[in-house]
Amino acid sequence: SQQGEEDPQALSIQEGENATMNCSYKTSINNLQWYRQNSGRGLVHLILIRSNEREKHSGRLRVTLDTSKKSSSLLITASRAADTASYFCATGPNYGQNFVFGPGTRLSVLP
């Protein structure tokens, strides 16, 4: 079964608005990563947050991690049409385990 589950499955906003995506997972993790995928292409790494971190920023991205609730959120501020993509969370491995990706959130930013 999927370790990470993104919510919502799809999100449509206007340019300039903020977009928030959530990710829940089931077991303990060492890190959680967010990736972006433009239609039918490879994934681009956005940000990694370790299990002992609560919040991390990168440009217009803000990621939070709540290990007690086994959840993470990705906030994209002042969205642009170029942010239109699918966003995936991936839970990082404990030794001997592989990364597990959620089903993704499809974000559409309308001009």
Add this chain to the structure above:
Amino acid sequence: KAGVTQTPRYLIKTRGQQVTLSCSPISGHRSVSWYQQTPGQGLQFLFEYFSETQRNKGNFPGRFSGRQFSNSRSEMNVSTLELGDSALYLCASSLNMRQGEETQYFGPGTRLLVL
């Protein structure tokens, strides 16, 4: 540094055939992982190689196999292709899959269509 490269980018095969996909990781990266992405199942882990050894394997049938060469380049092979094998196959490299430290860098993928 050059990114992860995958060849070919597109491939059309018929049922029963076999296919080999290639991945060249970022220079210095020793871990290579393969994923299958389909609309129905999402991104699913196939296997991971490090220093020519398979360290981890996903839940796929034995028709799916892979290998890694001494220069860290990796290939995956699918034999006796089925219609359901149509997917985007993604390769990702990282320095080493040490826990809590690794970012995976993905290639553009190989889109396989099985007719």
